[in-house]
Amino acid sequence: MLNGEVGEGTRMAMELLVAIGDAYDAERMIPITRAHAASSGQEGDMYFVELLANGDASCRVPTSTNPVYDIEYFESVFEIPKEEAEVARRVKAGYKQVGAILSWCCIPYIAENIPNYGEIVAFSESSATPYVNSVIGARTNREAAQSALAAGVIGKTPEYGLHFKENRRGTFLVKVEATLEDEFDYTLLGHHVGRQIGYGIPVFTGISRRPITEELINLCAMLNTSGAISMFHISGFTVEAPTVEDAFQGDIPEDKITVTDHELKRVQEELQTTSGKIDLVMLGCPHYTLKQIGEVARLLKGKKIHSDVSFWVCTSATTKLLAERMGYVSVIERAGGHVVADTCIDEPCWHAYRDKVGITDSPKCAYYRRFKEAIVAKPQDCVEAAVKGERR
């Protein structure tokens, strides 16, 4: 393949995989069943996908894509600089040309591209890598958008790291004494633990209720944003950890941290960076599920969002379609909000909010700093702030 008899795009993809294999001393390439490319609409992303597309590469296994933004929707609301919109259009066209699944969604593992237990895959994107490893028990290494796309095009990946069972054992014990009531508590837990341990495979003990999908999504996104964590175990609940001994594949290490209500409260206070008038509310980082959009609709029913506040919920096209069918979108729009598909909070389409104060339920969204100030609070508090026009 490296000699180019299969086309320039495929040769480039293979060259990239060989370089990664060399870096990790991989002995061979192994087949994958699916991939997720964390496409981003940046110039580097555009360069690589166009190189593959123009070199006649096409995906050999199902390969889904991350959000860029819904160009037409935003052009109807704001001025989008022509050059910026052109990059987004070309990125989208490139992924279409290589035959990727045009999911434009950062949580494809719940609807558009779902691995099963034990599948070898190449999933980039912060919440996706730990989710498929830990919750589903598929096997992926930490990928960049381009290495995942290259693996999708070749249908293979170099064998190393988390492909091997022995590298999937826990490295750090996290004793949870805090009460975890809702998805926001899992956001705080992920943010705190990611920052504390940085990398490795944390094993959570002391969690007594089975976490729901939305809680796991948030835990994954934050562990892999404040830290570089591609896998974790929750003793008693995640697939490779029926017991804490299973999670560690034997000896339980000395190293541990304990997380109490006190720590999570402190993290929450630290994330409330300011108070007073707000200009926008940003929900859906990671993309909101149908359940979360339904909850926003319930909270907004019969209410009006303050006239000075822009209100946004980001989700996938699949979920938006269902949310429309369920009547959630019309409730949110009647209240003055937007539900937008295919869009990430870290894209140039948000230029208009550069100097604005926002509130979000996601520290990941706040970290990207697409606006001047970003307060992080529970989703229901974000909705309340939207109606009042301020956060106390």
Add this chain to the structure above:
Amino acid sequence: MKRSEITLRCHKIVGGYGEGEALVSHEPICFYLTDPKTGMVREKSHELEGKNLANKVLVFPSGKASSVVQIDGLFKLASNNVAPTAMIVKDVETVLVVSAVIAKVPLVDRLEEDPFETIHTGDFVKVDAEKGIVTITKRVSGYTSA
């Protein structure tokens, strides 16, 4: 000025040949935090802040920051012809490999001697990634680097 030449074996990750003056950073580097037009490092309180990595042989421990910004950062430097000519690292990970492949910058690791002891800013370094050889021409006295 006294000169001496040292030849060391290394491990190829991304092939090619590059040479230039060495620029050594003991801290990880995020290419997004450089000026894409000039190659000037603008990360606040980084040891290379204000230094220029254009056309240098960059010696550093590892990359840092999210894949999107890191890859885009090195790609933009390469598009403007102000990327490093080669990179010598200690700890390599996928994002740095992808960045180097896309920007077409030779990348090597596992020098047979600790690069931070053997190579100093201002030395002249040739990296032949294909052959797995790094050649260092020391500049011992009377030299201060830009």
